[in-house]
Amino acid sequence: MSKHLSNDRISPAPQDLTVLSDEALFGASRDGDERAFRVLVDRHAGVVRRLALNILGDAHEAEDVAQEAFVAAWRAREGWTPEARFTTWLHRIAVNKAIDRYRSRRATPEPHEAITRLAEAAPAAEVENQHQALERRESALSLRDCLARLPDSQRQALTMFYFEDLDVARIACVLDTTEQAVRSLLKRGKQSLRTLIQRQKSLRGHGSFRIPTTPLNAGA
Amino acid sequence: MDLSEFRQRLSMLGPDIHAWPDRDAAIALLAQSDAAVDLLAAAGDATPEPSARTTDAILDAVRGKAPE
Numbered sequence: 170m171s172k173h174l175s176n177d178r179i180s181p182a183p184q185d186l187t188v189l190s191d192e193a194l195f196g197a198s199r200d201g202d203e204r205a206f207r208v209l210v211d212r213h214a215g216v217v218r219r220l221a222l223n224i225l226g227d228a229h230e231a232e233d234v235a236q237e238a239f240v241a242a243w244r245a246r247e248g249w250t251p252e253a254r255f256t257t258w259l260h261r262i263a264v265n266k267a268i269d270r271y272r273s274r275r276a277t278p279e280p281h282e283a284i285t286r287l288a289e290a291a292p293a294a295e296v297e298n299q300h301q302a303l304e305r306r307e308s309a310l311s312l313r314d315c316l317a318r319l320p321d322s323q324r325q326a327l328t329m330f331y332f333e334d335l336d337v338a339r340i341a342c343v344l345d346t347t348e349q350a351v352r353s354l355l356k357r358g359k360q361s362l363r364t365l366i367q368r369q370k371s372l373r374g375h376g377s378f379r380i381p382t383t384p385l386n387a388g389a
Numbered sequence: 390m391d392l393s394e395f396r397q398r399l400s401m402l403g404p405d406i407h408a409w410p411d412r413d414a415a416i417a418l419l420a421q422s423d424a425a426v427d428l429l430a431a432a433g434d435a436t437p438e439p440s441a442r443t444t445d446a447i448l449d450a451v452r453g454k455a456p457e
Contacts (some may be wrong), residue, residue, distance in 0.1 A: 206451070210444050218443075219433045220426075224416065226407030234442070236450040243451045260426050268420050269408075389405075 187212075191255035200245045210239055211257065217263045224267040225274075229320040229357075234270065237346065238263035269345045275323055315365040323358030328350055390414035395425050404432040 184207045186194065197205035214235055221234035242261050244248075249258060316324050325344065337355075341348045358379040390398075390411065395418055400411060406415050406429070418425050 170409075203448070207444060207448060210447050214443055214447060216430055216433070220430060222435070223404045223406050223429060224403065224419070235443075236447050239447045240450050256430070257423055257427065260430050261423060264419055264426050264429075268416055271416055 174176045193253050195249060196320045197266065198243070199249070206243065209255075213259060214239070216256075218264050220260060221267040224264065224271055225321065225342060228324045231267075232272060233322060233346065233350065234266045237266050253302065266345070269329070270322070271343065273343055274325060311366070311369055312362075315358040315362055315369060318365055319358055319361050323354050327362065330355055349387060390418050392418070392422060394430075395422075395455055396428060399428060400423055400430050 173346050186197075186205055189197070189205070189208075191209060191212070194205040198209065218231045218235040218236050221231035221238075222228060224233070225231060238259065241260055249255075254360075316327065319327070322344070326340055329340045329343065330337070336353045337348050341351045344351065360368070395415060398411075398415065401421065402409055406412050406419075409415055415425075
């Protein structure tokens, strides 16, 4: 718990905001003082991020949860009452967001299933010859290995977008985040995937898959 | 799982709930109990201060700026 003073009557100089209690700072934030909110972020972002990390085990997702928790706190500042301890309220917001992600992760089909289906969906009767089918299967299995190494949030976004044909708005809804955050996840995920694939190709000395630019099952 | 079991797991296994064998029960408790959340918040090692970049990213998000 904060060891800072809790006397709301203090009228600090700008550089003295850090001596105020959480509740006094949030009260000032509610009145529009962004500097006060910055002090709160500095003071509590570490614990908020760690709580999310304890639940999710993924540093990238924990960063996202920390951001979302402070955004939610800021948006809900009008409804906060000084009787409630600020940290209890903030930690509850963060834990709820982390739990939502944990549960949506469980509700999302494992990407391994979708990719294994892709790998095995190379029937000999189609135009592909056996060599092409083998290459396709090998590429899909390599893609599966690379995807498995991505942070959960990136893997989920990529899987939903490319394998389940969900659009950005729907993914944002499933992951309980913003469309902008989903676009960022897709971008970061593709970059990470590209790096992993290049590394794997250089280790194997061959390989022909590339990151798709449209959902893999589009038009299927 | 109740609060005393949660406290016991916390002391035995540490705060990384995602790695607990009965994490689903622990998460169900966390969803309901502020006391469990308080225990978890207090259980971690010394938490490093966020970097200025982290703070700026959070404040940008609060202001509604697009992430990088």
